[in-house]
Amino acid sequence: MEPAGSISLLALAGVPLVQRGDDLVDLLAAALRTSGQALRHGDVLVVAQKIVSKSEGRRVRLADVVPSPRAIELASLTGKDARLVELVLSESSEVVRHARDVLIVEHRLGFVMANAGVDQSNIEDGDQWALLLPVDPDESCRRLRACIQERWDVDVAVVINDSHGRAFRNGVVGVSIGAAGLPALLDLRGEPDLFGRQLRITQVGHADEIAAAASLVMGQAGDGVPMVLCRGLRPPSRDGSARELVRRKQMDLFR
Amino acid sequence: MEPAGSISLLALAGVPLVQRGDDLVDLLAAALRTSGQALRHGDVLVVAQKIVSKSEGRRVRLADVVPSPRAIELASLTGKDARLVELVLSESSEVVRHARDVLIVEHRLGFVMANAGVDQSNIEDGDQWALLLPVDPDESCRRLRACIQERWDVDVAVVINDSHGRAFRNGVVGVSIGAAGLPALLDLRGEPDLFGRQLRITQVGHADEIAAAASLVMGQAGDGVPMVLCRGLRPPSRDGSARELVRRKQMDLFR
Numbered sequence: 290m291e292p293a294g295s296i297s298l299l300a301l302a303g304v305p306l307v308q309r310g311d312d313l314v315d316l317l318a319a320a321l322r323t324s325g326q327a328l329r330h331g332d333v334l335v336v337a338q339k340i341v342s343k344s345e346g347r348r349v350r351l352a353d354v355v356p357s358p359r360a361i362e363l364a365s366l367t368g369k370d371a372r373l374v375e376l377v378l379s380e381s382s383e384v385v386r387h388a389r390d391v392l393i394v395e396h397r398l399g400f401v402m403a404n405a406g407v408d409q410s411n412i413e414d415g416d417q418w419a420l421l422l423p424v425d426p427d428e429s430c431r432r433l434r435a436c437i438q439e440r441w442d443v444d445v446a447v448v449i450n451d452s453h454g455r456a457f458r459n460g461v462v463g464v465s466i467g468a469a470g471l472p473a474l475l476d477l478r479g480e481p482d483l484f485g486r487q488l489r490i491t492q493v494g495h496a497d498e499i500a501a502a503a504s505l506v507m508g509q510a511g512d513g514v515p516m517v518l519c520r521g522l523r524p525p526s527r528d529g530s531a532r533e534l535v536r537r538k539q540m541d542l543f544r
Numbered sequence: 545m546e547p548a549g550s551i552s553l554l555a556l557a558g559v560p561l562v563q564r565g566d567d568l569v570d571l572l573a574a575a576l577r578t579s580g581q582a583l584r585h586g587d588v589l590v591v592a593q594k595i596v597s598k599s600e601g602r603r604v605r606l607a608d609v610v611p612s613p614r615a616i617e618l619a620s621l622t623g624k625d626a627r628l629v630e631l632v633l634s635e636s637s638e639v640v641r642h643a644r645d646v647l648i649v650e651h652r653l654g655f656v657m658a659n660a661g662v663d664q665s666n667i668e669d670g671d672q673w674a675l676l677l678p679v680d681p682d683e684s685c686r687r688l689r690a691c692i693q694e695r696w697d698v699d700v701a702v703v704i705n706d707s708h709g710r711a712f713r714n715g716v717v718g719v720s721i722g723a724a725g726l727p728a729l730l731d732l733r734g735e736p737d738l739f740g741r742q743l744r745i746t747q748v749g750h751a752d753e754i755a756a757a758a759s760l761v762m763g764q765a766g767d768g769v770p771m772v773l774c775r776g777l778r779p780p781s782r783d784g785s786a787r788e789l790v791r792r793k794q795m796d797l798f799r
Contacts, residue, residue: 293557293769302548386797401712456711456798457656460749474715494715502757514548542641543711543798
């Protein structure tokens with residue numbers, strides 16, 4: 290007999306270092322060739338935030354950043370570079386918490402996260418440059434998905450993942466900051482459980498679980514595997530976006 | 545050429561409904577036979593919290609629970625059954641937040657979670673019974689791991705997963721509440737990034753990412769696939785436990 294179900298996560302070899310203006314679908318084509326893989330209907334392509342940001346030219350030279358008085362104050366409270374803090378503030382709608390070495394904000398996209406995702410790791414000249422999140426990660430996913438559909442005539446969902454810290458738990462995990470072609474949130478309200486009782490847990494962070502699974506194979510330290518195919522998931526019940534994963538401030542007990 | 549790496553997640557068919565006193569290694573043996581699978585060195589076996597709790601007899605009849613005044617008060621504030629609240633309190637070291645329909649506590653194991661994991665879904669007679677978390681999920685993992693080693697002479701890591709809500713994000717995701725045979729937290733401090741710069745993100749919630757990946761195949765609604773094999777991960781660098789994932793209260797900005 291067969292297993293009750295199986296999923297595979299394939300890290301695509303051969304994605305080159307990404308430069309501003311690179312077309313992600315061209316990079317994907319190269320990686321598929323190198324990896325000896327072809328896309329299939331129902332695959333979910335998970336792309337690391339970093340290469341989406343790079344391709345969109347979201348690299349900023351720190352020397353070009355002039356920190357505001359508020360950034361200078363927060364830099365002093367957190368021990369961070371005031372130009373970095375200025376970038377964080379420019380990407381944020383609200384500072385949620387700050388402490389020594391910690392700056393947690395609400396990103397303009399709604400995600401509560403450290404440093405608004407402004408990052409200096411895994412980029413060239415990381416001491417002088419910083420990388421911001423993509424302008425609109427859901428739109429980046431929709432665009433890439435449409436290009437894939439056009440080029441290979443397959444229906445593939447796309448997720449952009451990033452590594453976020455969490456309240457209450459140590460360690461970062463992969464989460465979805467962009468999604469297209471699948472529901473980010475699976476709504477199980479009304480479905481019966483094993484014994485016909487209505488399920489208490491009603492919504493599953495589906496795209497986040499996909500993002501975390503992809504992070505497992507991407508690795509974190511210099512592996513440079515920024516594209517992963519997730520294969521074997523049930524066909525998506527609807528289209529969606531990572532905005533579904535953002536809990537509104539009024540609904541959150543920890544804001 | 546090959547992909548740069550791949551992981552597979554196999555949901556094991558044929559795990560029977562679990563009763564108090566059932567030996568999980570016997571259930572695993574039955575599921576492996578039904579699924580036509582054999583364990584391999586380096587596999588991670590992910591087991592759903594629910595069947596571990598059931599096998600340990602952690603089912604409690606609500607009629608046997610006498611709510612304390614504090615439980616009655618919290619029941620009135622949250623709109624929950626006072627006997628359920630009493631069970632939650634008996635499993636908790638602290639109430640972290642409460643609101644209508646919401647009771648978030650620090651479980652005695654340290655996890656900040658809703659209802660201390662006390663659950664009425666997917667158990668027989670869910671209206672009259674509730675299921676508590678395993679007494680010591682790390683120890684349950686160690687025990688199961690040792691039994692597997694003895695029975696099949698393979699070195700397999702074990703993770704117990706559960707579905708938790710998160711601050712700031714909608715939807716529950718799989719997390720690890722028990723682990724043995726692998727690090728729950730991967731420490732990347734000191735490892736260089738792609739460009740030789742020291743990594744800023746230093747710790748990865750490895751067991752949580754495995755738990756989330758397994759949740760993807762387990763499904764949530766009546767699928768009844770409580771055992772998943774995760775195959776293809778790099779050999780674990782050390783033994784560990786899910787306690788590593790608990791952030792100490794003093795270190796958390798959201799407590």
